[in-house]
Amino acid sequence: MVDFNRKFDVLVIGGGNAALCAAISARRAGASVAVLEGAPKFYRGGNTRHTRNMRCAHDEATDILTGPYTEEEFWDDLLRLTGGQTDEELAKFMIRESKDILNWVVEQGVRWQPSLGGTLSLGRTNSFFLGGGRAMLNALYLTAEKLGVEVAYDAEVTDLQIEDGMFLGATLKQPVNGATEIRASALVAAAGGFEANIEWLKQYWGDAADNFLIRGTPYNRGSILKMLLDKGVQDIGDPTQCHAVAIDARAPKFDGGIITRHDSVVFGIVVNKHAQRFYDEGEDIWPKRYAIWGRLVAAQPDQIAYIIFDSTVVTSFMPTLFPPIGAPTIAELAAKLELDPIALEKTMAEFNAAVQPGTFDHTILDDCRTEGITPAKTHWARKIDTPPYLAYPVRPGITFTYLGTRVNKQSRMVMKDGKPSANMFAAGEIMAGNVLGKGYAAGIGMTIGSVFGRVAGREAARNAKN
Amino acid sequence: MHGTRILEEADRLMTVCNSCRYCEGLCAVFPAMEMRRAFSDGDLNYLANLCHSCGACYTDCQFSPPHEFNVNVPQTLAVARNESYAAYVWPRAFAGAFARNGLVISIIAALSVAAFIFGFAAFTDRQVLLGVHTGPGAFYKLMPHNAMAALFGAAFLYAIAALVMGVRAFWRDIGEPVGMKTDWRSLFQAMRDAGELRYLDGGGVGCFNEDDKPTDRRKIYHHLTFYGFGLCFAATCVATLYHYLFAREAPYAWWDLPVVLGTLGGIGLLIGPIGLFTEKSKRDPVLVDATRMGMDVAFIAMLFLTSLTGMALLLLRETAAMGPLLALHLGVVFSLFVTMPYGKFVHGIYRFVALVRYARERQMMMQGAGE
Numbered sequence: 073m074v075d076f077n078r079k080f081d082v083l084v085i086g087g088g089n090a091a092l093c094a095a096i097s098a099r100r101a102g103a104s105v106a107v108l109e110g111a112p113k114f115y116r117g118g119n120t121r122h123t124r125n126m127r128c129a130h131d132e133a134t135d136i137l138t139g140p141y142t143e144e145e146f147w148d149d150l151l152r153l154t155g156g157q158t159d160e161e162l163a164k165f166m167i168r169e170s171k172d173i174l175n176w177v178v179e180q181g182v183r184w185q186p187s188l189g190g191t192l193s194l195g196r197t198n199s200f201f202l203g204g205g206r207a208m209l210n211a212l213y214l215t216a217e218k219l220g221v222e223v224a225y226d227a228e229v230t231d232l233q234i235e236d237g238m239f240l241g242a243t244l245k246q247p248v249n250g251a252t253e254i255r256a257s258a259l260v261a262a263a264g265g266f267e268a269n270i271e272w273l274k275q276y277w278g279d280a281a282d283n284f285l286i287r288g289t290p291y292n293r294g295s296i297l298k299m300l301l302d303k304g305v306q307d308i309g310d311p312t313q314c315h316a317v318a319i320d321a322r323a324p325k326f327d328g329g330i331i332t333r334h335d336s337v338v339f340g341i342v343v344n345k346h347a348q349r350f351y352d353e354g355e356d357i358w359p360k361r362y363a364i365w366g367r368l369v370a371a372q373p374d375q376i377a378y379i380i381f382d383s384t385v386v387t388s389f390m391p392t393l394f395p396p397i398g399a400p401t402i403a404e405l406a407a408k409l410e411l412d413p414i415a416l417e418k419t420m421a422e423f424n425a426a427v428q429p430g431t432f433d434h435t436i437l438d439d440c441r442t443e444g445i446t447p448a449k450t451h452w453a454r455k456i457d458t459p460p461y462l463a464y465p466v467r468p469g470i471t472f473t474y475l476g477t478r479v480n481k482q483s484r485m486v487m488k489d490g491k492p493s494a495n496m497f498a499a500g501e502i503m504a505g506n507v508l509g510k511g512y513a514a515g516i517g518m519t520i521g522s523v524f525g526r527v528a529g530r531e532a533a534r535n536a537k538n
Numbered sequence: 539m540h541g542t543r544i545l546e547e548a549d550r551l552m553t554v555c556n557s558c559r560y561c562e563g564l565c566a567v568f569p570a571m572e573m574r575r576a577f578s579d580g581d582l583n584y585l586a587n588l589c590h591s592c593g594a595c596y597t598d599c600q601f602s603p604p605h606e607f608n609v610n611v612p613q614t615l616a617v618a619r620n621e622s623y624a625a626y627v628w629p630r631a632f633a634g635a636f637a638r639n640g641l642v643i644s645i646i647a648a649l650s651v652a653a654f655i656f657g658f659a660a661f662t663d664r665q666v667l668l669g670v671h672t673g674p675g676a677f678y679k680l681m682p683h684n685a686m687a688a689l690f691g692a693a694f695l696y697a698i699a700a701l702v703m704g705v706r707a708f709w710r711d712i713g714e715p716v717g718m719k720t721d722w723r724s725l726f727q728a729m730r731d732a733g734e735l736r737y738l739d740g741g742g743v744g745c746f747n748e749d750d751k752p753t754d755r756r757k758i759y760h761h762l763t764f765y766g767f768g769l770c771f772a773a774t775c776v777a778t779l780y781h782y783l784f785a786r787e788a789p790y791a792w793w794d795l796p797v798v799l800g801t802l803g804g805i806g807l808l809i810g811p812i813g814l815f816t817e818k819s820k821r822d823p824v825l826v827d828a829t830r831m832g833m834d835v836a837f838i839a840m841l842f843l844t845s846l847t848g849m850a851l852l853l854l855r856e857t858a859a860m861g862p863l864l865a866l867h868l869g870v871v872f873s874l875f876v877t878m879p880y881g882k883f884v885h886g887i888y889r890f891v892a893l894v895r896y897a898r899e900r901q902m903m904m905q906g907a908g909e
Contacts, residue, residue: 114604121600124560183742185563189572202741204560207598210750329600331557391575393557 074222076251080106081536082529083242083256085229085296087111088120089205089518090500091262092212093525094532096180098260099219101533106254107216108227108242110263111291115327116209116225118264119288119472119501119517122329123205124188125198126177126522127515128170136186139196143167146197149513157509165481166507169523174199177522181211198515224248229296232259234303237487238494257536258495260528261485262521265473265501266294267314268326273470276312283375285319287469290326297502300477305496306488309474309505315512316366319469320394321376331393334464337365338434338452339388340381341423342466344372347406347415349423354451357437363512370468377466378409380420382458388434396462405461424455472517476505483528495535497528541579544617548582554601554609561595564741566731566896567615568595573899580711583625586618587708587885587892590738593746593825603824616827623884626711628703635880640832643840643877650876651869657681658865667861674787680861683781686868693875700879701887708888714895727897732890735760748820759813763841764886766806770848773800789855800848807845811838837882843870 082098084091087109099105109116129146133139146167150158178184183202187195194200201208217223231243239259244252266272268290273281286292301307323332337353342365344350351368369377386396399405402420406413422445430440434452442453477498478486485493485503500521507520540546552571555561562568567589574581593612601607624636635642658667658680671679678686731737735757738745744752777796780786790797815838818831847867854863878884 188559188562189569200563201560202563203594203598204558204600206600207560207594210597214751324606327600327605329558331554331601387575391553391556393554 073249076106076222076224076248076254080104080222080254080256082106082258082260082532083108083239083254084260084262084529085110085242086118086260086262086264086500086502087116087223087225088118088262088264088500088521089123089209089212090502090521090525090528091260092117092209092216093177093180093522094260094262094497094499094529095216095221096212096219097526097529098533098536099216099221099529101530103258103529103533103536105216105221105529106256107221107223108229108244108248108254109223109225110228110295111225111289113225115289115291116213117206118292120205120209120521122288122327123201123208123515123518124330125194125200125515126173126518127198127513128174128519129167130171130174133196134174136184136199137196138186141197143171146170150507150516153511153513154507154509155511157511159506162479162481163507166520166523169527170519173519173522173526176526177208177212181215182208183211194514229263229299232296232299232303234300234496236494237304237485237491237496239496258532259497260483260525260532261296261300261477261496261498261502262500262525262528263296263502264292264294265314265475265504266292266297267470267473268292269294272298273314277370280370280375283467284316284370285321285323285328285332285467285469286326287317287319287328287330287332287471288326292472294473294475297475297477300485300496300498300502304487304489305493306478306486306490307475308478308503309476309509311473311475313475313510314473315363315471316370316468317362317471318365318369318377318379318466320392321465321467322394323467323469328469332469333362334379334392334466335362336379336381336385336389336392336464339385340379340456341420341449342368342377342379343411343416343419344377345374345411347411347419349419349445349447350377352447352450354441354449354453357435365466366468366470369466375467378411379464379466380405380416380456381462382456383460383462384458386462392464394464396464398460398462400459400461402461405463409463409465420456423449423453424457427453427455471512472501472504474505474508474510476501476503479503479506479524481527482531483524484531495532497532497535499524499528540582542618542621544614544621545579545582547614548586548618549577551609551611551614552577552582552585554607555611558601560600561598561611564594564598565590565592565737566893567611567737570896570899573903578713580713582618583622583708584712584892584895586615586622587888588737588896589615589619590735590889591616591825592738592740593822594740594743594752596825597746597750610824612825613827616825617829619885619888620827620830620833622708622888623704626704626707626888627880628700628707632880635877636830636833638832639830639881640836643833643836643873643881646877647840647843647870647873650873651866654865654869654872655862658861668858669861670856670858671860672856674789676855676860677788677864680864681868683787687778687781690868690872690875693872697875697878701884704879704884705887705891708891712892712895714898721894721898721901724894724897724901727901728890728893731893731897732886746822746825747817748822755813756817759810759817761810762806763810763814766803766808766810766845767841769799769803770807770845771803773797773803797852801852804845804849804852807841808849811842811845814838815842833882840870840874840877840881844874 081103185202228245233240241255319332403413406416426442426445485496601609624633
C-alpha cells in the first residue's frame with residue numbers, strides 16, 4: 073500500500089489533462105509525485121472527459137492535420153476571440169510551446185487521429201484524440217502509473233495549509249491509506265473551475281443559475297480555486313462569466329457532455345417561452361454562433377428557448393441524441409411545447425412573410441435574409457412551412473468558468489502583492505483566464521492544460537529539489 | 539420499432555454514439571454507423587457482426603456505466619450478434635440450438651464419438667479394433683477410406699449448405715443486392731481485414747480484457763487458433779489429394795506434408811484455444827454476453843479436442859490405442875463439422891460477410907466523395 077503520510081516532492085490536486093501532464097512531467101524530472109483526484113475513478117479528469125481535440129501550432133501539414141497553422145495565425149485567432157483580454161507574453165509562450173506538445177503528449181501515450189466526421193472545419197488547426205478525451209486521459213493515467221506517480225481517487229481536499237505564499241500541506245475529507253494530511257514540497261493546482269457549483273454561479277446569475285445545465289461532472293466545484301484565492305493568490309478573469317452553449321433542455325443536470333448540444337439554430341428560428349424571437353439566428357457561422365447561444369438563452373425568461381424548424385432540414389445537421397419534438401401543425405407543436413399557439417403562429421407567419429428570395433448555402437454567409445422584422449435573420453432565412461414542424465427545447469449548458477489564479481511563465485502562482493509564490497503552481501482551467509479572458513475556440517482549453525501542465529510539473533519538480 | 543429488446547437497445551446506443559462519434563477511429567463499427575441516421579434490424583445486425591468485441595469503446599466512453607446514459611456497446615452488440623445467429627440459422631427449426639449450445643454440442647459430440655466406436659466394433663472384430671496396425675492403409679482397416687471420405691464429405695457439404703443458407707438470410711436482412719458477391723475488391727479487402735484481425739486491436743493499442751490495460755493476447759491466441767485450424771484443414775486436403783491422385787495411403791511419415799501441416803496446426807490448435815479460454819474466463823463480465831458462455835466454451839473445447847485427439851493419434855498410431863483413438867478423433871471431427879452451422883463457428887462467417895459489406899460501403903463512399 074502506498075504511504076501517503078510521507079512527504080512528496082510534488083502534490084498535484086486535480087485529475088484532468090493539466091493535472092496528469094504536470095504529474096508526468098514532474099515525475100520525469102525525478103520528483104516523487106502524488107495526484108489527488110476528488111472524483112471517483114470513473115469520473116476522473118473533470119472536463120477532459122468530454123474533450124476531443126487540442127489546438128496546437130504547426131508549420132506543416134502532418135498525417136492528421138491538413139495544413140499549417142502558424143504561431144502568428146494562432147495568436148491572431150486568440151487575440152480576436154478574446155477581444156484582447158489575454159496576457160500577450162503568456163499567450164505567445166503557450167502558442168510556441170504548443171508546437172512541441174503535439175509530440176510530447178504522444179510520448180505520454182496519447183494517440184491522434186484526423187478530425188472526426190462532421191468537424192471538417194477543424195481539420196487543419198486541431199488534432200483529435202483517437203477515442204476521445206477519456207481515451208486520452210486513460211493513456212495519461214497508464215503512463216503516470218507506469219512511471220510511479222501515486223494516484224488517489226475520491227480524495228477531496230477540504231483545506232490547504234499556506235503561509236506567506238508557501239504551500240505546506242493539504243487536508244483530505246476522507247483519509248487515503250490512513251493519511252488525512254498530505255505534505256509536499258511543491259503544489260500544482262490543476263483542479264478546474266467552479267461551473268458545477270450552482271451556489272457560486274448564483275452569486276453572479278441569481279436564481280437563473282438554477283436553470284443552468286452543467287456539461288461536465290458535478291465535481292467541478294472550484295473548491296481549490298476558492299481556497300487559493302482566499303489564501304492570498306491573485307485572481308484573474310471575470311468571475312461573472314462562463315462559457316455557455318445551447319444544449320437540449322432534456323439533458324441531465326450534469327455530465328451530458330458534447331452529445332446534448334444543438335447546432336441547428338441556423339436552419340430555423342429560436343423563440344422564448346412567450347413564443348417570441350429574440351436574436352438574429354443567422355448572424356454568424358459556426359463556431360462563433362455556437363458560443364453565444366447559451367448566454368442568449370440564459371437571458372430569456374426561465375432560461376428556456378425552442379429551436380423551431382420544419383421537415384425539410386432534418387438531415388442538414390448531425391443526428392441528435394434527443395429526437396426533435398414534432399407535430400403536423402404549428403398550433404399542435406405549440407401545445408406540445410406548452411407555448412401559446414396563437415403567439416407562435418403569429419411569430420412564424422411574420423417570419424415567413426419577411427423571408428426574401430435568395431440562394432441558400434449554410435457554409436457561407438449567404439443572401440437568404442428577412443426584411444421588415446425585428447430581430448432580423450440576416451442569413452440562411454428560409455420559410456418554415458413544410459410539416460411536420462419540429463422543435464428542440466434548449467437551455468444554457470455551462471462548459472467552464474473564467475475566474476482563475478494568476479500565474480507567470482513558469483506557471484507559478486502570483487500572490488495578491490504581486491510576488492510569485494514560493495512553491496505553488498497552477499495549470500489548466502484553474503488558470504485559463506490568464507490566456508483566455510473571454511471567448512473560446514475549439515481545443516484551446518486542452519492546449520492550456522497540456523502546455524501549462526507540463527511546465528508546472530517541470531518547475532514544481534525543480535522547485536522541490538532546491 | 540425493432541423485433542427484439544436488444545435491437546431496441548442497440549438502436550438507442552447507436553443514436554447516442556452517432557451524436558458523439560469520438561470512437562470513429564477505433565474500429566469499423568462507428569464509421570459504418572456514421573453512414574446512417576436511422577437503423578433497421580438488418581443494419582443493427584450488420585453492426586453487431588462487424589464488432590470484434592475489443593472493448594476499447596467501452597473503456598474510452600465518457601458515457602459508459604455508471605453514467606446514466608449507460609452506453610455499453612460491446613455487450614449490447616455481443617447479445618445482438620448472438621441472437622442474430624439464431625435468427626439466420628438454416629433450417630429455422632434449429633434456432634433453439636444456440637440457446638443451450640454447450641449442452642447441444644456436448645451431446646452431439648458424445649453421440650458422434652460413441653457412434654464411431656460402436657461402428658468400428660460392429661464392422662470389425664475385436665482383434666482389428668484393438669490390434670496394432672502399421673504401414674499404408676493402417677487406418678482403413680478400421681474404416682474403409684471411401685466410407686470415411688463419403689461420410690465426412692457429406693457432413694462437410696451439409697455444413698457448407700447450411701452456412702450458405704444462413705449467410706443468404708443475413709445478406710437479405712442487411713439489404714444488400716445479390717450481385718455484390720462478385721465485388722472482388724471488397725472481398726479481398728475483407729479477407730485481409732479478417733486475416734489480420736484488423737479490428738481486434740482497440741484502434742492500435744490492443745484489446746481490453748480484464749482491466750483498463752490494453753493487450754494483444756486475445757488476438758495472438760485467435761491467430762494461433764484460426765491458422766492452426768487452417769493448417770489442419772490443409773493437412774486433410776493434402777492427404778485426400780495424396781490418396782486419390784497419387785494412391786498414397788495414410789498414415790504418412792512424420793516428415794510428409796500432411797503430417798507436418800497437421801502437427802504445426804495441431805500445436806496452434808492446442809495453445810490457441812487454451813489461451814482463448816484463459817482470456818475469456820478473466821474477461822470483464824461487463825463486456826460479454828454471459829448467457830452464451832456455453833456456446834463459446836463449447837466451440838473452444840471442440841477445437842481443442844480435435845487437435846488433442848489428432849495429436850494423440852499421431853503419437854500412438856503404432857500402438858494398440860490407435861483404433862480407439864481413431865474413433866475418438868473421427869467422432870470429434872465429425873461432430874465439429876455437423877455442428878458448424880449451429881455454434882460459435884458461425885461468428886467467423888457472419889463477421890467476414892459484415893467486413894465485405896463494410897469494405898464495399900467504404901469504397902462506394904470514397905467513389906461518391908470523388909465524384
